[in-house]
Amino acid sequence: MLIQQIVNGLALGMGYALIAVGYSLVFGILRLVNFSHGAIYAFGAEISMVLIGLNFGAVPGIIISMIATGILGVLINKAALEPLRKKKSMPIASLITTIGISNIVTNLLIVFLGSEKRNFPQLFNYGSVQLGAISISSTQIMMCVVSLSLMSVLVFIVYKTKIGLAMRASEQNSKAANLMGVNVNFVISFTFFLAGVSATISGALVGGYYQIVYPNMGFMAGLKAFAAAVLGGIGSLPGALLGGLIVGISESMAATFLGSTYRDSIAFIILIIVLIVRPNGLLGRKGITKV
Structure with missing residues (x-):
């Protein structure tokens, strides 16, 4: 049973990791916690469901949804955020703005699609693999494969491409990057686009795993993914992956051995403990300010 729950938690954790990547990407560039990211995740899942229901097909529907959700992020x-940066407003203003945007996106989904829960088609229905007493479904396997593939693509973009170099330069010193010819506003928009794409893939995977989507699905998932991002070291892509896996496994364990009542709180309990011991997260690093 222990190994089975670890397998279940790994699949669930991959979904959290993909949402956490969006938090880390935006935080790395702007030093801003984008609390609208959970609503963007729900938007991506809902649009995927609508397009698949209109017989676009699973893959084309999710790809179109990825583009639409990326554009929403931009x-x-x-x-909302660029005007605040131009006016050099306090960071708390941008933070509160993202909370407001989250409510706006969620309520627009409720207005146009309704508040009820709807069935999401199972994306991978190829049976399961039996290893002794352990059963691994094709959905769990594909969630891990797709999540790791996307994570590899994001790491390649950030560390091996010209736009990734611009992203890292903007992260270290946006003013210096701008003086060197980097279009910082474009880099920020591209980062929001990537965050929207990763959120859509996560929404489709988790929606297909539970076979259900609804407008408020991003609230708790977004908080858990934020906990995962901070746990791993917010701003670090490997940290987002590690934090997501820890949250997923711990949630699965808590639901099995402590009861479903504790499954939502266990992520935050672990987060508090880790931050007391290691405030920068497991893979985070201290910021160095030159004076």
């Missing part, structure tokens, strides 16, 4: 940045 619009949020352009319409």
